[in-house]
Amino acid sequence: MKSGEISLGACGGRILTGEGYRFTQDSVLLANLMSAGSRDRLLDLGCGGGVISVLALLKKGVREAVGLDNDAAVVELYGRNAELNGLSDRMRGVCADVRAAASALGGEVFDKAAVNPPYYDFDDGTGALDPHKRESGAVLADFVAAAAALLKNGGDLFLVHKAERLTDALTLLREAGLEPKRLHLVFPRPGSPADIFVVAARKGGGKGLTVRSLTVTDERGERTREIKELYSDG
Template sequence: MRAPEQLGPYRYTQSDTSFPLGQDSLALASFATLRRGDRVCDLGCGGGALLLLLAARQSTLTLSGVELSPEDSALARRNLSENGLTGEIYTGDIRRVCKTLPAGGFSLVISNPPYFKAGSGGDGGTARMEEAALTDWCAAAGRLTKNGGRFALVHRPERLTELFLALSRSGLEPKRLQLIQHDAHTPPSAVLVEAVRQGRPGLEVLPTLLMNRRQSYGRHFISGTHPHRQPGGHLPADGGHSG
């Protein structure tokens, strides 16, 4: 196990074999629109970091997660329990597990899915290679999200066309988009997207989020104490820091 990490009021333990918590997940947790009483499901929840980060922003959530790895599923349950939180963590492939969960049962589905197709030569390592395709992640989110509910995720900018097509086929309309880049001289490395189930057309493009690799990201901002936090749940373009 890696040393526990403080995420707002919660302590997060992650295993040596799981994909480490990174700035993309932190940005996603801040980007997603949260409302009191939301029923949240994290697809590919790993050790439960996103669930902790969201609970730090809003204490009235009902938390659920789906994770392929039995070890990470057990760790997610432990992380919730040791922080005094309750939630349901389901173990298995999202393509199967999500068919057993109630359709339209969640007001927010969130995910940081693998970025690279299997065999694509992407530089993310095996933990960031797809087993389920991007269309499968969107289909699972489309099934679980109630009408008017949101699906928030982070992915690679070069896959935006594929992502938007998959969202549309799953009844999810992209409504908010924010690019992430590490400095003003490099191309964006990731993109945050929030879609609404059966939403009306109309996409809001937010200012680019700059995240300097060399500075501390300031994980405490998730709890609402970050000096650059905005009410809309995202950082201003010049407020991001890497971890």
């Protein structure tokens, strides 16, 4: 593996990072919790360098992934990661603001959408200086609206966010016609509060939510069996 490349595990995927862009394990967790298959087209909103798209293509076998981001340098990196993984024919980057996603993608329709949006307000006192982590322009509601506009009826959105934003997210999803169907509360270690959540919501879906918990590390700081199984390719 060359310098600057990060392995995505047994699936064989690799990701290049760039100045100002580092993917988080939240994206990896989201990609592994997605339910998707070979007939699905994936919309990766706020795609960054493409870790979710690469994992969806290599592990879930989706037919095609389209990534959208407002940072031209990041979209260029998305294309380089497509080439690095031999996925250029199935992975396409689009540079556009998420608030203009519907017009930027014309009449395209998607089976699945993935969103790992900025977590923090522009100046909320958290010290999150990375612009990719801040809601400096588009906010959570904009990402939800874009997914609702571009998903087919019956399509699924997969969203990861901080646990403190759970109420906001569930409210926005239902208001946009995306019914929350499956929720994972993610705990960093035993006895700690949930840190993030991953929710799956269906466009036009009926009411009914299944809630599960997922603990990342055990008392020794090692990955739990459930995380190892989730991340494996078996």
